[in-house]
Amino acid sequence: MKKLGTLFGFLVLVLTMALPAMAKDYDLVINNGRVMDPETNFNQIANVGVKDGKIAVITKKKITGKETIDAEGLVVAPGFIDTQYHSQTPFGIKMALRDGVTSALDLENGILNTAEWYDGKVDRWQVNYGATVGLAFVRMIVHDGLKIEGALDTPIGSPLIAKAAADGVPGWSVTRSSIDQMNRIMARIDEELRQGALGVGGLYGQRRHHL
Numbered sequence: 001m002k003k004l005g006t007l008f009g010f011l012v013l014v015l016t017m018a019l020p021a022m023a024k025d026y027d028l029v030i031n032n033g034r035v036m037d038p039e040t041n042f043n044q045i046a047n048v049g050v051k052d053g054k055i056a057v058i059t060k061k062k063i064t065g066k067e068t069i070d071a072e073g074l075v076v077a078p079g080f081i082d083t084q085y086h087s088q089t090p091f092g093i094k095m096a097l098r099d100g101v102t103s104a105l106d107l108e109n110g111i112l113n114t115a116e117w118y119d120g121k122v123d124r125w126q127v128n129y130g131a132t133v134g135l136a137f138v139r140m141i142v143h144d145g146l147k148i149e150g151a152l153d154t155p156i157g158s159p160l161i162a163k164a165a166a167d168g169v170p171g172w173s174v175t176r177s178s179i180d181q182m183n184r185i186m187a188r189i190d191e192e193l194r195q196g197a198l199g200v201g202g203l204y205g206q207r208r209h210h211l
Contacts, residue, residue, distance in 0.1 A: 026051050026065035033071030037078065048076055075100075079127075083107045086154035093127055103128040109154045110134030110201030114192045117151035132201030133192035135185075136172055140164045142184050143171030 026049035035046040035058055042058070049057040049065060057063065079102025086106055087095070096104045110132040111117045121129055137157055140146045144164040148157075164170050177185060189200055 026056060026063060027053075028067045028069070029063050029065035030069045030071050030076055031063075033074050033076035035076045079103060081105065088129075088131075088153045089155055092155075093125065096127060101127065103130075105129070105198070106131040106154060106201070107198065108132070108201050109136065109157070109203060111197070112137040112148055112152040112157070112192065113150060114195035114197045117153065118196055120151050130196075130198045132199040133189055133197035135189070135200055135202040136161075138185050138188045138192075139172035139177075141188065142177070142181050143175045 028050040030048040030050075032045065032047070034043070035048060036043050037058075044060070046058050046060050047063050048055060049059070049063045077100065080100045081103040082096065082101045083105050084107060085092075085096065085101070085104040086109060087093075088104070088106060088111075093104060104127050112134055114131075114133060117131070118129075131153065134152070134157065137148060137152060137160070140160055141148055146160060146164060148160070161170070164172050169175070193200075
């Protein structure tokens, strides 16, 4: 009996020491939100614990942290990815964040002078960013003789569509490329991809032509 009593006392001591460790504090706790995870189809009112920048737990149990957010009546979900986001401006990005978008990508109209475009966003952008090289912009250079300098994206590049047609012929949209023009287009696309473009983006209006 004495040995059993000693063993019981030891187990109580171990459990008592373990309880504080089980009551783990997190860096950030988001309580009472509707937690939605598309990957696992999880969709419940729950609490989320974040530790060292990563989600450590999703639970209905009470948890505590250094910072607490009450998300009652709100949705807690992974950041949304918008693959056709053209409003690449500081104001546009702020609006994206308010829609839950944390990755704003222009994979359609695209950009030009990719390296410079990326450099303008390092340590300044509040979301993940990226874009394709804009085939339309490259064709404007080759077929319409436009000189395009500096980082170019949809907000800046849209007026070029009208400029390309100033002579009455929007060459980028209606002209079939010669072998030489195709080679020039491909060389520029290859360079933009080397600088980090995510692919080649084209407009539906380009369906009438080849490269």
